[in-house]
Amino acid sequence: MTGAERLRVVVAGPDGPGGHRAVALARALRDAGAEVVLTGAAAAAGRLAATAVQEDADAVVVTDPPPGLPAGLLAGLAAAGAGDVTVAVLGDPGDAPAGVLALPDGTPPDDVVAALLRTP
Structure with a gap:
């Protein structure tokens, strides 16, 4: 991702x-x-x-996912190219x-933003 x-x-x-x-994370990302x-x-x-494919997303962040969701999400994204x-x-x-980028409970939203920006 370039600066532009x-x-x-x-x-x-x-x-x-x-x-x-x-919601707090979405606001921090927006800010x-x-x-x-x-x-x-x-x-x-x-x-x-x-949704990620339709929105041309660079990242998907899930808070408190149900069991199996991260693996299924990776598989679904891979299948969609x-x-x-x-x-x-x-x-x-x-x-x-x-x-999967694992961010522990209590990670401040600003730290999540920083981690996503560092991820290629």
Whole structure:
């Protein structure tokens, strides 16, 4: 990504009170100059991968993903020819496979932004 390009990020997190981290992250990304699509709950990896492809995203960040979602998301992106999209998990990475950027609980939104900007 060059300085002239804007980071495009799809952010997904649980609906309801637990979704506050996804909203805070989306705001921090926006404030850092990224274009953000906030999707709400990430219930289906295939749908989230399709959204990332449709939005021409550089990254997808999922807060508190359900089991299997990160692996399914990587597979869906690869199948769609978008294997270069960065996948990050904020919170418990659970069963996240290699290739997923794992950011532990309590990672400040600004640190998430910095990590995404460092990721090729």
